Amino acid sequence: MRSETRWDVITFGETMLRLSPPHYMRLEEATSLEVRIGGAESNVAVALCRLGLRACWWSRLPNTPLGRRIENELRRWGVDTSAVIWDSDPKARTGLYFLDFGVAPRATEVYYDRAASAASAIGPEDVDAQRIAEARLLHVTGITPALSARCAAAVRYAIEAAKRAGTRVCFDTNYRARLWSPEAARTTLEPLLPYVDLLIAPHEEARLLFALTEEKERMARALHDRYGIETVVVTCGGDGAYAFSPSGEHFAAPYPIAYVVDRVGAGDAFDAGVIYGYLQQNISLGLEMGMAMAALKHTLPGDLLLCTFEEIEAVRTAHHQTSPSSIRR
Numbered sequence: 001m002r003s004e005t006r007w008d009v010i011t012f013g014e015t016m017l018r019l020s021p022p023h024y025m026r027l028e029e030a031t032s033l034e035v036r037i038g039g040a041e042s043n044v045a046v047a048l049c050r051l052g053l054r055a056c057w058w059s060r061l062p063n064t065p066l067g068r069r070i071e072n073e074l075r076r077w078g079v080d081t082s083a084v085i086w087d088s089d090p091k092a093r094t095g096l097y098f099l100d101f102g103v104a105p106r107a108t109e110v111y112y113d114r115a116a117s118a119a120s121a122i123g124p125e126d127v128d129a130q131r132i133a134e135a136r137l138l139h140v141t142g143i144t145p146a147l148s149a150r151c152a153a154a155v156r157y158a159i160e161a162a163k164r165a166g167t168r169v170c171f172d173t174n175y176r177a178r179l180w181s182p183e184a185a186r187t188t189l190e191p192l193l194p195y196v197d198l199l200i201a202p203h204e205e206a207r208l209l210f211a212l213t214e215e216k217e218r219m220a221r222a223l224h225d226r227y228g229i230e231t232v233v234v235t236c237g238g239d240g241a242y243a244f245s246p247s248g249e250h251f252a253a254p255y256p257i258a259y260v261v262d263r264v265g266a267g268d269a270f271d272a273g274v275i276y277g278y279l280q281q282n283i284s285l286g287l288e289m290g291m292a293m294a295a296l297k298h299t300l301p302g303d304l305l306l307c308t309f310e311e312i313e314a315v316r317t318a319h320h321q322t323s324p325s326s327i328r329r
């Protein structure tokens, strides 16, 4: 990989305000909502910064208090936001998502209010190919192409720009059933896959989107074989994750989670760990980092993995077992 780069990872997509009732209240009854921010790509960027990597995230944001809240917060956690495009149209909208937290047997429900947001107007002309050339890796996800045809074209343009520049491409399928159908996702995403160097896909999404029937142990290899992707990581929730890569096949088991505080963002935290290892050409380390980071994300409220490198390493290397009651003083 090239040595002279400005960022380790560049990424773009929509980041929303995330609104959730306190104490497992229902949205129907809540009298107050907690305001946080969340977006798959910026969640990854924040987690990468916690690992000491240089991450640049950009999007279109309304130049309003709501848009500025998102940019300020990402900058606060170390993300380079200098390429954000500010939309000065007074009607420009910030995407919102509402979270109704559930515990089994009641599922956590996400309700989007993001149609016609400023980010959904991102088009190929907003993609700065020079910036992509200045990064080691471009990270994009299947959420952005689901937002609009212009967003889908922007993702394709960005991936092609990365290929021309020798910037590696990481893609997470991140299928969102509330945004589009599996058939629409397949039609749009499949042509992108031959350009991808590192694919991350949950096992059930690989089955749903690409009509592959392989069991979890075989799915990464099946995706590699069908689309020619160099490195493929398949996640299986509480059953761990598998990788197929030039260094061989790898598996990482999950770390035990004593109590789930908030699982939203665990997949994005996992992605950051995988990218960390991938950039060191050590996908086995990436799987372990991803697993440790996903486990830690389950213990934190909000989409963002606000952990230290040392906390992640402690989980990864299991130097200590933290019992549900442990207090470190």
Ligand SMILES: Nc1ncnc2c1ncn2[C@@H]1O[C@H](COP(=O)(O)OP(=O)(O)O)[C@@H](O)[C@H]1O
Residues within 6 Å of the ligand: 202, 235, 236, 237, 238, 239, 240, 241, 254, 255, 256, 257, 266, 267, 268, 270, 290, 291, 294, 295
């Ligand atoms: N019950 C669990 N116990 C331990 N780890 C888990 C559990 N559920 C998910 N994870 C971790 O979080 C990561 C992301 O979760 P997963 O559900 O597979 O993907 P996504 O959130 O992208 O749909 C997984 O790779 C896994 O490591």
Ligand SMILES: O=C(O)C(=O)C[C@H](O)[C@H](O)COP(=O)(O)O
Residues within 6 Å of the ligand: 014, 038, 039, 040, 041, 043, 143, 176, 263, 264, 265, 266, 267, 268, 269, 303
């Ligand atoms: O933009 C969207 O549609 C999103 O869903 C943003 C989400 O908050 C994260 O992407 C969390 O996703 P996980 O890490 O899989 O829990």
